[in-house]
Amino acid sequence: MQVRKRPLNKKEISKKEEDIIDIEQRSNSLTVHETKLKVDLTEYVEKHEFVFDAVLDEDVSNDEVYRETVEPVVPAIFNRTKATCFAYGQTGSGKTYTMRPLPLKASQDILRLMHHTYRNQGFQLFVSFFEIYGGKLFDLLNDRSKLCMREDGKQKVCIVGLQEYRVSDVETIKELIEKGSATRSTGTTGANEESSRSHAILQLAIKRRVDGNDSKPPRPVGKLSFIDLAGSERGADTTDNDKQTRIEGAEINKSLLALKECIRALDNDQTHIPFRGSKLTEVLRDSFIGDSRTVMISCISPSSGSCEHTLNTLRYADRVKSLSKGGNAKKDVPSAVPLRESSPSPLPSVVPSFSGSEMMNDITERRDFGWPKQQQYLKEQPTPTFADRMPKVKEGVEFRSLNGLYFKEKKSKGGTAPNIAEVPDIMYQQGIQPARKTKDSALDNNMGNSIAYPVRRAEPDEEDEHLNDLLQVM
Numbered sequence: 479m480q481v482r483k484r485p486l487n488k489k490e491i492s493k494k495e496e497d498i499i500d501i502e503q504r505s506n507s508l509t510v511h512e513t514k515l516k517v518d519l520t521e522y523v524e525k526h527e528f529v530f531d532a533v534l535d536e537d538v539s540n541d542e543v544y545r546e547t548v549e550p551v552v553p554a555i556f557n558r559t560k561a562t563c564f565a566y567g568q569t570g571s572g573k574t575y576t577m578r579p580l581p582l583k584a585s586q587d588i589l590r591l592m593h594h595t596y597r598n599q600g601f602q603l604f605v606s607f608f609e610i611y612g613g614k615l616f617d618l619l620n621d622r623s624k625l626c627m628r629e630d631g632k633q634k635v636c637i638v639g640l641q642e643y644r645v646s647d648v649e650t651i652k653e654l655i656e657k658g659s660a661t662r663s664t665g666t667t668g669a670n671e672e673s674s675r676s677h678a679i680l681q682l683a684i685k686r687r688v689d690g691n692d693s694k695p696p697r698p699v700g701k702l703s704f705i706d707l708a709g710s711e712r713g714a715d716t717t718d719n720d721k722q723t724r725i726e727g728a729e730i731n732k733s734l735l736a737l738k739e740c741i742r743a744l745d746n747d748q749t750h751i752p753f754r755g756s757k758l759t760e761v762l763r764d765s766f767i768g769d770s771r772t773v774m775i776s777c778i779s780p781s782s783g784s785c786e787h788t789l790n791t792l793r794y795a796d797r798v799k800s801l802s803k804g805g806n807a808k809k810d811v812p813s814a815v816p817l818r819e820s821s822p823s824p825l826p827s828v829v830p831s832f833s834g835s836e837m838m839n840d841i842t843e844r845r846d847f848g849w850p851k852q853q854q855y856l857k858e859q860p861t862p863t864f865a866d867r868m869p870k871v872k873e874g875v876e877f878r879s880l881n882g883l884y885f886k887e888k889k890s891k892g893g894t895a896p897n898i899a900e901v902p903d904i905m906y907q908q909g910i911q912p913a914r915k916t917k918d919s920a921l922d923n924n925m926g927n928s929i930a931y932p933v934r935r936a937e938p939d940e941e942d943e944h945l946n947d948l949l950q951v952m
């Protein structure tokens with residue numbers, strides 16, 4: 479759980495709004511100074527203190543955000559992990575600004591790993607990009623064509639018709655991301671001139687050729703999803719007079735509420751998690767169960783005019799953080815002090831540092847919220863983690879560390895045969911064969927010699943189901 483504060487914008491400065499957020503990066507804490515009025519109309523400041531896994535102030539660059547959030551998990555997706563990074567926050571708080579550069583940076587690292595560490599091992603990278611708008615799904619890389627979400631008999635959700643492009647160079651990925659972003663639904667709101675009206679989901683999927691055979695469809699290995707949520711507070715929009723904008727706002731609020739309900743249910747160890755509450759939560763089901771990692775970046779505005787929304791975002795983030803069972807103690811304890819005496823009180827640092835190898839050693843954690851830095855902290859806690867709730871690994875199949883890499887070890891008669899990121903054939907099924915796309919000739923022309931062709935996902939991605947089978951207690 480990370481929080482990013484953006485700088486005051488021109489509009490806020492011209493309205494003489496104040497920066498009410500103090501950040502103490504060393505202790506990962508932040509304080510919101512909320513100005514309130516007493517009954518006798520004298521002003522006082524209520525301080526709200528929060529601690530998260532990382533708090534990033536307005537000077538932190540997008541590169542640093544990437545290093546803090548996504549970079550540590552990239553190697554894990556070569557080992558069957560599904561990682562999700564999502565940005566949450568009110569309209570205009572910086573979600574799109576934060577999320578937009580991350581997939582490209584991640585792709586660069588993925589391709590580097592594919593060309594060096596995993597060279598000649600048959601890994602391939604696929605990109606898909608879609609949005610959830612008004613409760614419906616649209617393919618942002620296929621002229622916003624409408625998509626269907628279906629559930630199979632085992633409640634595995636798949637998006638029928640979603641096109642995936644196989645990519646082998648950063649330039650092509652950049653073009654695809656730009657094309658998808660330009661296609662996304664945006665509109666002007668009171669809080670942001672170019673406001674996103676949808677939840678945008680960009681996925682980078684790692685697949686692997688079966689026995690080096692190009693004629694067979696590659697098998698899914700891992701996935702990295704980037705979710706740029708629509709503004710959490712459409713109430714911030716004071717100009718939403720038209721019906722369409724109000725309907726959009728209601729739909730967005732409904733899906734974010736459903737997300738919160740799922741988080742609550744997970745938090746309370748409920749057996750039924752209401753993923754079907756919205757399209758968003760159905761898509762996110764992957765991120766919350768199974769072999770998955772999730773990082774949420776909560777974006778906040780520093781201005782006094784956004785105080786209420788900022789507090790809502792931080793409380794929401796605090797609720798999600800508690801999913802990690804034993805995360806940092808909640809510090810939102812309001813304390814009233816006279817206006818002039820208000821100052822942030824430093825909190826002790828509670829998140830230890832970690833190294834790359836420690837991260838790899840944590841890959842066998844079956845379920846955790848957040849990146850290894852958080853997981854390491856969890857290890858020190860006596861409270862149970864999500865790992866305790868996961869099914870035990872099937873006898874005869876183990877995940878072990880070998881020089882920092884992870885492999886599945888099959889116990890066979892002839893001894894052990896380490897095989898990095900290898901999974902049995904039956905674990906994956908594919909849809910239709912990759913076919914060269916002809917419809918979008920402009921995009922094709924731009925891509926020149928690079929490999930980029932869509933693969934229509936016609937069948938449910940069986941990855942989860944088989945992974946669960948593999949992990950089932952026998």
Ligand SMILES: Nc1ncnc2c1ncn2[C@@H]1O[C@H](COP(=O)(O)OP(=O)(O)OP(=O)(O)O)[C@@H](O)[C@H]1O
Nearest residue numbers: 484485569570571572573574575670673674708709
């Ligand atoms: N950390 C930052 N540094 C500098 N400018 C920023 C930062 N974060 C956001 N901005 C600027 O603030 C404006 C609003 O940001 P952005 O569009 O990312 O908000 P949003 O949360 O995605 O809004 P919406 O939900 O309406 O789409 C943009 O002009 C963006 O460039």
